[in-house]
Amino acid sequence: MAPDMTTLKGKPFSRAEIEGLLRRTLFYTPSFEIYNGVAGFYDYGPPGCALNANIIDLWRKHFVQEDNMLEVDCPMITPHEILQTSGHVDRFCDWMVKDPKSGEILRADHLVEQVLEARLKGDKEARGQATVQVDDPKKKKKKTHGAAQAVKLDDAMVQEIEEVLAKIDNYSGPELGELMEKYDIRNPATGNKTTAPVEFNLMFQIPNIGPSSSLRGYLRPETAQGQFLNFAKLLEYNNGRMPFASASIGKSFRNEISPRAGLLRVREFLMCEIEHFVDPEGGKKHARFHEVADIQLNLLNRDVQLSGKTDITRMSVGEAVEKKIVDNETLGYFLARIQLFLHEIGCNPDKIRFRQHMASEMAHYAADCWDAELQTSYGWIECVGCADRAAYDLTVHMKKTGQPLQVKERxxxxxxxxxxxxxxxxxxxxxxxxxxxxxxxxxxxxxxxxxxxxxxxxxxxxxxxxxxxxxxxxxxxxxxxxxxxxxxxxxxxxxxxxTPNVVEPSFGMGRILYALCEHVYWSREGDESRAVLSFPPKIAPISVALYPLSSHADFKPLIARLSTSLRKQRVHFAVDDSSASIGKRYSRRDQLGTPFHITVDFESVKNMTFTLRERDTMKQVRAGEKEIVEAVVNMVNGDETWEEVQGRLPTFETQEVDE
Known part of the structure; x- marks a missing residue:
């Protein structure tokens, strides 16, 4: 387990360092960069593609296979009429403001949040000063436009701002405008006042589908609508049995107002969505709820937020459903399953919470909604939404088309x-x-x-x-x-x-991927330049690296033998036969998150034994080809731990050299 992201063994966490590492090692890179790029678009490089694919594979096993879901794949282009019926054309909006002098467009709630958080930070810095600072008129001051100076606020103002921030997702556009006036919120980059908030629809419009302009459409903002439109066919495929769930994995698009947080706010992104169709009678119970009832969740409910606080309540999902904090068993079942998935891919359990939507931020279709949020250097970030959509979608599409999107039960x-x-x-x-x-x-x-x-x-x-x-x-x-x-x-x-009700878990995979990278990032004690990404073996971009200690011809057949054995076992591996020292080669692979390393040395040529190194502990064992490959396969598949491997294979003592 990687250390706490806020302190890397005494070293303060640096977002610039981890983002620099991820870009330098080509986990991701800005799209169209040689043409100066376009905000909100990123390309995944080889390790990013592999990591993403492994997370998706685990998601499919954890949800689709575990609960026998019916997976569908629907078009990314959606006709206007469908999204008009679903409510997206009228309601899928954010509030934006404009700097009239610079022309910059900003998202209103993010602007208010950014400026007020900066003022609280300035207050903390001012309170932390040991002595009173006297202004030196000879020193040129950096212009900060009043957003981030170390200025002490009175206690009442601090409390007031904290309450506003706790409820930031609950404000309407006009209310955000009132906050901007009250607190003199300006564009931090220019110091200019902005226009009043106005609504902006986030969908990318397609002016015409086909050569005629008579059929308009949009790039889909979610994958859900295709699942609803196929409900009757899926019900028939499932032999008319209820409840059942469908699932979809695919790209969605949102024309973000001002995307500025890397992979956390992009205009094209991968979603994994589930639509669990359930009978509304009987309280939306779930047959497997007893399996997860004792799982503890960190909950931030709407009442706490409306009181201006962000205090977490830790309780079992069973207790939360019993007390009606979480509305029903099916919703609670998926909250618990979401947490188990986030744990399995390596997210820090202490940095996961579930925040309930407040009334005014609730989606137009939702009866209840909780976000799984992951803590990052950007703050708490929504990565999974879990909404009870009631019967909204099937009802509106049924009324529009006249098609019977219902269940008939004898x-x-x-x-x-x-x-x-x-x-x-x-x-x-x-x-x-x-x-x-x-x-x-x-x-x-x-x-x-x-x-x-x-x-x-x-x-x-x-x-x-x-x-x-x-x-x-x-x-x-x-x-x-x-x-x-x-x-x-x-x-x-x-x-x-x-008409069935629907509970929908919706996963933003790019956000999960980035937050996970922050959670597993740390550096070696005593050598802070040696960064490590501690991905669990089952999702690491490359499972094992092979290192010939010499370029001698005798080493090549051994590398070939190991490569063939790993290939047959479907283990993703890489060979690093560069001239760098073994310590530097290990370090390069640690930065890519490779959990295991097999070294071929002169002893290997003599007796066909190899060393197996584990990334986090740097401990090594030594054994023959069959035992080493078997150990790697078992650990990648989750059938054995490194501690168990150490207990059955001989320990190999050595010291890594970077020279």
Whole structure:
């Protein structure tokens, strides 16, 4: 396990160092760089691709295979009508502001957060000064535009700012504008005041699909919609059985306002999403919830945030569901499974928390939502969202298309059901509305039971009701009692028909990858230049490196033998036969996160034994080819630990030399 990221064995954590390492070793690099680049786009190099692929492979095993999910792969281009129906066209927005003098565009909530956090930092620095500093008029001061100076704030202001920051995700656009006025929030780069916040839709629009401009579309902002549109087919594939889950892995796109945090805020990114379809009756219980009920989670619920605090409550997921802090078992099951996955890929358990969405930041479809956040040098970063989307998506697509995105369940015994029926008078309805009759009828058919009950009272009292019918008579249509009747009826059902609810875990894999790199990054004690990335063996970009200690011809057949053995076992390996010292070669591979190293030396030529070095401890064992390869395969597959290997293979004592 790597040490705490905030102190690398006494050395302060440096974001510049780890980002420099990741770019230098080609984990990732800015896209289009020789053309000066475009913000928010990055290329993964060989180790980044391998790390990403291994994390995805583990995700698929941990979720898709473990719970027998139905995986689908849908187009990245989505027609306008679908995202209009889902609500993304109208609601998938962030608030932006503009510096009128420089023309710079900034995201409003991030600007407020950045400036207020800088002021709190300045206050801490001012309070930490041992003596009063006297300004020297001869010294030229660096211009900081009032954002980050060491200026002491009074205690009341500190508390007030901390409360604002705790609720930063809960503010609307107008409320962010009020905060900017109240605290004189300016662009830190220029000191200029900005415009008031305005909404900006984050989707990339495609003006036309095909040679005609009649069909508009967008690059998808999520992979979920394709899963909802295929619900009926997936239900049939699953032999009509409920509950079940679908899953999708693929690229999504968001036209970020001002992407400035490396892989944490990009415009094209990989998502892994799950849609777990569940019967809304019975409290959304989960058959395997008992397996995870005792898992402890770090929870930051909405009530704590609204009180202006960020205090964590640690409790079992079973207790959280029992107390209704987490809404239901299915949601709780996935929170626990998400945490287990993050642990398995190597994230620091102390730097994982689950934050509940507050009311105003809740997505338009969500009944409850928790974010799995990972602590990084950028602060707490949302990496996984886990939302109870209720029946929103299937309902809106069903109403729009008329397709039955529902479950039909045969009842063991017939049951009597009360319902509200709304019927139009066919003889007078058609002549009254003529060409608009079908649109008005569709609005009547779309009424929910609750709304029908309310409208029945209006119809009884006033003799008329008003419906919202887009595109007809300015959107308002009046129906009198001679055109419509609404009454309560009963029926006997042999089949129950219902629209499933959906619980959706949604993973931003680029964010997880970067946060993981920070969590596993450290440096050797006594030699801070020797950085290490302690990836778990099962996800490391390269599992093992082979080192011939000499360029002598006798070493080549041995390297070839080891390579063949590892290749047959599907172990990803690399050969480093450079002229650098063995210590420097080890160090280079430590920076890439390679967990195991096999060295071929002159003893190997004599007796066919090899040394196996473990990255974090630098301890070594020595054995024959079969034993060494078997140990590597077992550790990469998670069937054996390094401690167990040390216990059964002879220890090899040596000292690494960097000369």
């Amino acid at each position: 009842l063991e015994e017939p049951r009597t059901v009360e319902f509200w029926a709304a019927e139009t008078a066919k003889k007078s309805f058609g002549p009254r509305f003529r060409k608009d009759a079908s649109a008005v009828q569709a609005a009547v058919d779309a009424l929910t039971d609750d709304l029908k009950e309310k409208l029945s009272l209006e119809l009884k009292d006033a003799g008329k009701i008003t419906l919202n019918v887009p595109g007809v008579n300015d959107g308002k249509v009046e129906l009198t009692s001679d055109l419509i009747t609404i009454e309560r009826r009963t029926r006997t059902d042999n089949v129950r028909t219902y």
